Amino acid sequence: MSATRCGFVALIGEPNAGKSTLLNAMVGAKVSIVTHKVQTTRTRIRGVALEGGAQIVFVDTPGLFQPRRRLDRAMVASAWAGVEDADAVVLMVEAQRGVTEGVKAILEALESHVRPGKPVALAINKIDRVKRETLLALTADLNDRRAFERTFLISAQKGHGVADLKRWLAESLPEGPWLYPEDQIADLPLRMLAAEITREKLTLRLHQELPYQLTVETENWEERKDGSARIEQVVYVARDGHKGIVLGNKGATIKAVGAEARAEISKLIERPCHLFLTVRVRPNWLDEPERYREMGLDFSDGN
Ligand SMILES: Nc1nc2c(ncn2[C@@H]2O[C@H](COP(=O)(O)OP(=O)(O)OP(=O)(O)O)[C@@H](O)[C@H]2O)c(=O)[nH]1
């Protein structure tokens, strides 16, 4: 029997580059939430895939950007920590946006975070949105800026190029025993996954800054005798006015969010669930260590 391989692959890039979409495509299941808005992912999320004899532990990370708030700083620190632990790194760049100031800043900071000798691949994503000439020029430009081990042209959403990238990553990982049981695809606790699903539905329905000013926590999870789960979640918002918006006219918004989240959580846990959402105003939630812990972030990273 040939030796097994195993290791961590950090997916990094600007917000909205398609990291979580790629993670889900690699794993073949929805492990990390996806929205059209920036800064959707707030902490490192692992998803496990098998390829040949290799177990690839993909690490989805928050987008890298110039942080302003404490939460932003903690998210960016969490992403770089993912790179520091990685056996291989995939830098994702959006094809249609190209070499932005943000991409330049990432390239500048990259070297001080990648472990010596670890491969970094470039994945130009969303190739379904641009012409072939654009891709060739962008590939050349980015490879002039840094010597990437390999460049992959992919569409995480449509699946183009994803299998090639996966194969290459599997071969790049060090030999070693698998870290997870063969059938495990994620390691986020269910209560956190369930909170993320609700946050995704809220983010999709709310506009402008509001998604960035709320967080969702699962406060209570009860297995019922009839085989269903009773789940209570709290949506923390910073202002009274936000509470009204989250609730919506006669509670219409929160009701719709609850219905969508319940359906997806039921699918995830493969049994019926009763979801109860409460909106709580907490002016300082963005400065509370407990909230960061619940999100999987290090509060002191935000200093
Ligand atoms: N057209 C197209 N859209 C894509 C592709 N990959 C991802 N998207 C879309 O891009 C948006 C952002 O995707 P995410 O996977 O949430 O991006 P992310 O990098 O995880 O973003 P953050 O978590 O905010 O850093 C979503 O609307 C996706 O559906 C792709 O290959 N083609």
Ligand SMILES: [Mg+2]
């Ligand atoms: Mg994401």
